[in-house]
Amino acid sequence: MASVTLSEAEKVYIVHGVQEDLRVDGRGREDYRCVEVETDVVSNTSGSARVKLGHTDILVGVKAEMGTPKLEKPNEGYLEFFVDCSASATPEFEGRGGDDLGTEIANTLYRIFNNKSSVDLKTLCISPREHCWVLYVDVLLLECGGNLFDAISIAVKAALFNTRIPRVRVLEDEEGSKDIELSDDPYDCIRLSVENVPCIVTLCKIGYRHVVDATLQEEACSLASLLVSVTSKGVVTCMRKVGKGSLDPESIFEMMETGKRVGKVLHASLQSVVHKEESLGPKRQKVGFLG
Amino acid sequence: MAMEMRLPVARKPLSERLGRDTKKHLVVPGDTITTDTGFMRGHGTYMGEEKLIASVAGSVERVNKLICVKALKTRYIGEVGDIVVGRITEVQQKRWKVETNSRLDSVLLLSSMNLPGGELRRRSAEDELAMRGFLQEGDLISAEVQAVFSDGAVSLHTRSLKYGKLGQGVLVQVSPSLVKRQKTHFHDLPCGASVILGNNGFIWIYPTPEHKEEEAGGFIANLEPVSLADREVISRLRNCIISLVTQRMMLYDTSILYCYEASLPHQVLSPGPLPSSLICELLCCLFRDNMHISPILSQHPSV
Numbered sequence: 001m002a003s004v005t006l007s008e009a010e011k012v013y014i015v016h017g018v019q020e021d022l023r024v025d026g027r028g029r030e031d032y033r034c035v036e037v038e039t040d041v042v043s044n045t046s047g048s049a050r051v052k053l054g055h056t057d058i059l060v061g062v063k064a065e066m067g068t069p070k071l072e073k074p075n076e077g078y079l080e081f082f083v084d085c086s087a088s089a090t091p092e093f094e095g096r097g098g099d100d101l102g103t104e105i106a107n108t109l110y111r112i113f114n115n116k117s118s119v120d121l122k123t124l125c126i127s128p129r130e131h132c133w134v135l136y137v138d139v140l141l142l143e144c145g146g147n148l149f150d151a152i153s154i155a156v157k158a159a160l161f162n163t164r165i166p167r168v169r170v171l172e173d174e175e176g177s178k179d180i181e182l183s184d185d186p187y188d189c190i191r192l193s194v195e196n197v198p199c200i201v202t203l204c205k206i207g208y209r210h211v212v213d214a215t216l217q218e219e220a221c222s223l224a225s226l227l228v229s230v231t232s233k234g235v236v237t238c239m240r241k242v243g244k245g246s247l248d249p250e251s252i253f254e255m256m257e258t259g260k261r262v263g264k265v266l267h268a269s270l271q272s273v274v275h276k277e278e279s280l281g282p283k284r285q286k287v288g289f290l291g
Numbered sequence: 292m293a294m295e296m297r298l299p300v301a302r303k304p305l306s307e308r309l310g311r312d313t314k315k316h317l318v319v320p321g322d323t324i325t326t327d328t329g330f331m332r333g334h335g336t337y338m339g340e341e342k343l344i345a346s347v348a349g350s351v352e353r354v355n356k357l358i359c360v361k362a363l364k365t366r367y368i369g370e371v372g373d374i375v376v377g378r379i380t381e382v383q384q385k386r387w388k389v390e391t392n393s394r395l396d397s398v399l400l401l402s403s404m405n406l407p408g409g410e411l412r413r414r415s416a417e418d419e420l421a422m423r424g425f426l427q428e429g430d431l432i433s434a435e436v437q438a439v440f441s442d443g444a445v446s447l448h449t450r451s452l453k454y455g456k457l458g459q460g461v462l463v464q465v466s467p468s469l470v471k472r473q474k475t476h477f478h479d480l481p482c483g484a485s486v487i488l489g490n491n492g493f494i495w496i497y498p499t500p501e502h503k504e505e506e507a508g509g510f511i512a513n514l515e516p517v518s519l520a521d522r523e524v525i526s527r528l529r530n531c532i533i534s535l536v537t538q539r540m541m542l543y544d545t546s547i548l549y550c551y552e553a554s555l556p557h558q559v560l561s562p563g564p565l566p567s568s569l570i571c572e573l574l575c576c577l578f579r580d581n582m583h584i585s586p587i588l589s590q591h592p593s594v
Contacts, residue, residue, distance in 0.1 A: 005378065005380075005428065005429040006429055007378075007429050007430045007431050007457070008429075008430075008512070008514075009431075009457070009458045009459045009460070009512055009513075009514065010431070010459070010460070010461075010462070012459060012514045013459040013460065013461070013517065016516040016517065017522060019516075020516075020519055020522065022519060022522050022523065022526065023526075024461050024525075024526060024529065025526060025529060025530060026523075026526035026527065026529075026530060027293075028292065028293070030292035031292055031293045031294070032293070032294050032295070034295045034296075034297070035294075035295065035296040035297070036296075036297060036298070036299040037296060037297075037298065037299075038298060038299050052299070212292075261292070262292060262294075265292060265294045266294060269294050269295075269296040270296060272296075273296045273297065273298060276298070277298055285301070287298075287299040287300070287301050
């Protein structure tokens with residue numbers, strides 16, 4: 001992860017600030033930075049989203065391809081995650097430097113989606129045991145400004161909301177050979193329900209308190225963090241501790257409660273923004289990368 | 292808890308909105324500036340095929356017969372006498388390497404450094420071994436440029452008691468071209484905080500120290516908690532500076548102070564390092580209304 005070096009006095013200033021509930025940029029402990037979300041930015045994907053959280057910039061593209069279902073789940077499609085930490089985010093990611101972080105984030109995404117209710121995989125099935133839709137979710141880290149996991153999970157949810165999978169029909173011949181027919185109308189597609197897709201809330205322990213949405217400087221002052229993956233109803237799907245420091249069981253409980261509370265508000269805001277964007281229709285002005 | 296999520300808004304250039312008359316001559320590398328050969332070449336230009344061509348992206352400035360191109364976004368280029376704020380990256384044999392946002396790391400020699408208490412003596416071998424006790428990797432210092440080497444590396448010195456290690460505060464990193472050259476870069480703002488505007492773009496905001504009698508060069512680190520009122524002032528100043536920077540306005544004590552005063556009636560502190568573009572515009576329009584003097588405005592390149 002990109003890190004900044006800070007002097008002892010700067011760290012002391014940040015820790016005391018967190019204690020008084022007034023962080024360096026004026027936020028409280030449970031406040032997020034301003035988030036900018038835009039979907040449908042990449043034209044040759046089935047769905048895409050770009051999220052800017054302070055200085056953190058994430059681009060997610062979802063491509064739907066046909067594949068064979070897994071042997072143990074013949075009636076379902078599946079998702080594949082791949083995270084690319086680009087060297088333009090920070091010089092540490094040059095060459096193979098970003099691979100470790102990329103695999104860590106991808107594994108976390110696999111874990112939080114590894115349950116029956118996050119995404120309804122049965123809608124991705126075309127014909128059992130033979131064909132299904134595989135959604136390849138590619139995450140690109142453009143800039144690293146702290147709090148990567150939250151931004152990535154928001155972008156993945158927005159991209160899945162934006163994904164349009166073409167509607168196909170399976171036709172059977174007299175001999176029994178199957179043919180897959182694509183619908184003529186290019187706008188006839190199925191959408192995924194992202195009601196239960198979870199989002200990650202990272203809580204960093206700084207001093208004796210914890211903060212939500214830490215910047216790079218605040219992450220340098222924290223020894224331990226807790227990643228909580230929360231759905232819109234406040235259900236925790238997965239929890240993970242990162243960092244070399246230790247956490248008290250009581251603080252883990254408090255952080256989890258904060259994560260659930262913050263997660264519900266996060267989901268509500270994201271829902272309202274993506275619905276508002278969709279209501280603007282195809283005539284909305286896309287800002288994209290040159291805005 | 293506050294959570295603001297919104298759709299991105301395309302940014303409009305400030306000059307378009309305010310209807311500026313003076314059009315800057317903006318060039319990119321490779322553009323022809325002029326075919327007249329009577330001009331002297333300044334920085335950022337070169338002569339090729341009987342015409343003057345720009346080598347950096349920026350605005351053309353002309354002083355009598357000298358044409359130069361002032362780059363919009365550049366690394367810090369040291370000049371003797373500049374005040375800089377830097378971060379120690381390495382501790383070497385008789386010197387420290389300081390990061391100052393320039394092309395090469397700057398150098399702070401042990402002999403150019405003030406000893407605690409302001410002693411003046413020859414540096415011995417024990418001083419060399421105790422270097423890490425004075426300044427470690429990650430420490431912030433304020434220093435002055437003593438000399439510039441031929442390869443562009445800058446040599447610093449802290450030979451006055453007002454320079455030295457910095458204590459508690461907030462560092463904001465901006466582009467060096469936005470810091471206006473002034474007589475003094477150490478300002479004690481009346482709102483309750485002090486600011487050091489480094490020429491290299493590093494801006495240090497810190498609570499005004501109460502005792503001014505002995506400035507020991509900062510070696511006695513004051514790690515007491517800063518009061519909540521001071522913290523609010525510092526956070527507000529930080530957000531003001533960042534909003535001025537996003538609108539590409541020059542930074543100096545008066546501009547920061549006007550921005551601070553214009554932001555006072557607004558909601559305490561905006562959630563996030565960048566206030567929403569509406570507040571940005573409002574603050575910069577208010578600022579322009581207050582500052583009727585245009586020479587400063589015509590100096591900075593607006594995009």
